Amino acid sequence: RKEVEQDPGPFNVPEGATVAFNCTYSNSASQSFFWYRQDCRKEPKLLMSVYSSGNEDGRFTAQLNRASQYISLLIRDSKLSDSATYLCVVREGNDMRFGAGTRLTVKP
Amino acid sequence: ETGVTQTPRHLVMGMTNKKSLKCEQHLGHNAMYWYKQSAKKPLELMFVYNFKEQTENNSVPSRFSPECPNSSHLFLHLHTLQPEDSALYLCASSPFGTENTEAFFGQGTRLTVV
Numbered sequence: 001r002k003e004v005e006q007d008p009g010p011f012n013v014p015e016g017a018t019v020a021f022n023c024t025y026s027n028s029a030s031q032s033f034f035w036y037r038q039d040c041r042k043e044p045k046l047l048m049s050v051y052s053s054g055n056e057d058g059r060f061t062a063q064l065n066r067a068s069q070y071i072s073l074l075i076r077d078s079k080l081s082d083s084a085t086y087l088c089v090v091r092e093g094n095d096m097r098f099g100a101g102t103r104l105t106v107k108p
Numbered sequence: 109e110t111g112v113t114q115t116p117r118h119l120v121m122g123m124t125n126k127k128s129l130k131c132e133q134h135l136g137h138n139a140m141y142w143y144k145q146s147a148k149k150p151l152e153l154m155f156v157y158n159f160k161e162q163t164e165n166n167s168v169p170s171r172f173s174p175e176c177p178n179s180s181h182l183f184l185h186l187h188t189l190q191p192e193d194s195a196l197y198l199c200a201s202s203p204f205g206t207e208n209t210e211a212f213f214g215q216g217t218r219l220t221v222v
Contacts, residue, residue, distance in 0.1 A: 034210050043198055043213040044151070087151070089210075094139045094158055094202065096211050100150035 006099035023088030032091040114214035131199030
């Protein structure tokens with residue numbers, strides 16, 4: 001079983017749509033959780049951390065469910081510039097594990 | 109600019125060559141990482157260094173040899189690579205032992221083995 005699992009997509013949505021990604025992790029001792037964004041042929045960059053109580057940053061909302069060992073990312077009012085691969089990241093100490101990523105394409 | 113610099117950005121090498129990838133960070137981080145990203149595959153953690161000590165070797169073949177002379181520099185020495193080693197090699201750094209702190213990535217070295 002993969003340590004961090006994501007639906008690879010692709011998700012193709014129109015501008016303005018709401019889209020949600022889920023990610024499951026296998027290590028219950030994992031301590032920290034993040035969503036990264038990776039544009040084509042670029043390095044991953046932090047989109048947002050995921051806190052136990054859930055957190056929001058503009059159009060982006062992240063949720064964590066420790067009991068079920070999954071995290072989610074919700075994007076509202078999608079923009080063309082949101083097109084990218086979204087990576088779920090799980091951290092235990094200094095060991096950071098990445099999911100395979102979910103590819104999102106937002107179309108006009 | 110993320111504060112993590114990798115050189116070279118692109119590298120083409122033959123299977124008998126020896127080359128090194130360099131990573132440098134001046135963010136004051138004590139943990140540094142090498143990741144490999146092959147086409148259409150997830151990021152694979154290769155090595156982790158904490159305070160210059162290697163704390164993880166994720167079953168990486170010996171033709172990849174990391175070196176961490178100090179907390180700001182990380183190298184990946186390459187020799188007798190195979191074509192399937194062609195990939196994007198990413199270096200990252202993070203503060204050591206601090207929860208909820210993310211890793212910062214360099215722009216990567218795109219390696220092609222011919």
